[in-house]
Amino acid sequence: MKRVLITGFEPFGGETINPSFEAIKNLDIPNIDAHVYTLLVPTLFDVSSKHVIEHIKKINPNIIILVGQAGGRKSISIERVAINIDDSKTPDNQGVAPTDRVINPSGLNAYFSSLPIKSIIQELEKNEIPASVSNSAGTYVCNHLMYSVLDYLYHSRLSKVKAGFIHVPYIDEQVIDKPNQFSMDVKLITKALEIIIKTSLKS
Numbered sequence: 001m002k003r004v005l006i007t008g009f010e011p012f013g014g015e016t017i018n019p020s021f022e023a024i025k026n027l028d029i030p031n032i033d034a035h036v037y038t039l040l041v042p043t044l045f046d047v048s049s050k051h052v053i054e055h056i057k058k059i060n061p062n063i064i065i066l067v068g069q070a071g072g073r074k075s076i077s078i079e080r081v082a083i084n085i086d087d088s089k090t091p092d093n094q095g096v097a098p099t100d101r102v103i104n105p106s107g108l109n110a111y112f113s114s115l116p117i118k119s120i121i122q123e124l125e126k127n128e129i130p131a132s133v134s135n136s137a138g139t140y141v142c143n144h145l146m147y148s149v150l151d152y153l154y155h156s157r158l159s160k161v162k163a164g165f166i167h168v169p170y171i172d173e174q175v176i177d178k179p180n181q182f183s184m185d186v187k188l189i190t191k192a193l194e195i196i197i198k199t200s201l202k203s
């Protein structure tokens with residue numbers, strides 16, 4: 001049976017919840033021939049990647065789906081690429097805010113997602129869920145985690161493992177005090193992630 005690892009982040013930047021974890025904590029996908037492992041990840045530059053890579057070593061997943069919040073985006077964003085830079089004015093949850101810091105001096109400049117990004121978009125659109133390819137995961141903790149996981153798989157020659165990153169919008173509960181911000185129902189994000197898992201298993 002295939003193994004899927006899906007991760008979500010702890011809240012950051014003054015939020016009390018993070019939609020990435022809210023959406024995965026109750027995942028329950030009927031009729032799939034795979035075991036799905038969910039993992040909560042601290043919003044910390046270095047700890048996030050160490051934590052996830054430790055679990056990859058233990059679980060040995062076939063598919064890795066990393067999920068994070070991108071408040072302000074209006075669709076489920078399928079990230080195409082991660083770059084070898086940490087650069088942020090917003091500190092992580094321990095106050096770390098690196099400037100132009102290379103993540104791995106012996107890593108490539110960038111890695112592409114190995115998830116089937118175009119099939120994922122097609123399937124989400126078929127289900128009337130707004131989705132788009134994003135060509136930048138930013139230079140904060142999400143990009144750091146995506147880069148570090150793809151870099152680990154590359155250097156470990158685990159080329160058969162499919163991995164990538166999905167950014168999700170705010171959920172409705174988060175925008176009560178942000179009247180002009182876009183938000184989605186958490187159940188719709190959960191459904192989107194179920195579709196992403198199923199599509200990745202088929203590819």
Ligand code: PCA
Nearest residue numbers: 009043068069140141142
């Ligand atoms: N989003 C942040 C980090 C944690 C999260 O959920 C990001 O986009 O980098």
